[in-house]
Amino acid sequence: MEWFKVRELENDKQVFDPIRKKYVSFTPEEAVRQQVLHTLIHTMQVPVGLTAVEYTIKVGSLTKRCDVVVFSSQHKPLMIVECKAAHITINQKTLDQAARYNSGLQVEYLLLSNAKSYYLFRNNAGKLTACEKLLLFSEMNTFKNNSI
Numbered sequence: 001m002e003w004f005k006v007r008e009l010e011n012d013k014q015v016f017d018p019i020r021k022k023y024v025s026f027t028p029e030e031a032v033r034q035q036v037l038h039t040l041i042h043t044m045q046v047p048v049g050l051t052a053v054e055y056t057i058k059v060g061s062l063t064k065r066c067d068v069v070v071f072s073s074q075h076k077p078l079m080i081v082e083c084k085a086a087h088i089t090i091n092q093k094t095l096d097q098a099a100r101y102n103s104g105l106q107v108e109y110l111l112l113s114n115a116k117s118y119y120l121f122r123n124n125a126g127k128l129t130a131c132e133k134l135l136l137f138s139e140m141n142t143f144k145n146n147s148i
Contacts, residue, residue, distance in 0.1 A: 028085035057104040079109035
């Protein structure tokens with residue numbers, strides 16, 4: 001966790017979010033989100049400028065927030081990232097939540113993580129297929145499926 005920039009402010013432990021460019025409360029889910037952002041940027045090579053945190057979407061008549069949305073080089077939503085606190089197991093319920101969010105964005109990828117486990121799924125015309133490994137941004141960006 002050496003990439004975290006943490007401070008204590010009025011009994012509130014905060015972490016600097018490099019995407020939002022501000023300090024936010026360092027909750028268990030935020031710790032995971034920051035670890036996942038680090039993975040996106042440093043391992044998957046997602047450009048910081050194509051990443052949005054707590055991205056607001058419409059799901060039916062409801063307003064929801066995706067933990068992270070990654071955009072393609074053409075600035076179209078490419079991937080929804082759903083983060084859960086480290087003690088929460090990633091399961092079908094987590095995938096269902098991300099899939100519901102996807103009804104509003106129609107992205108090609110869903111990434112689920114609790115920072116211990118990462119699960120990447122490809123959405124091909126509404127059919128989710130598990131990817132064997134995390135892909136580089138350049139690999140995801142070239143697979144762009146226009147039928148979604």
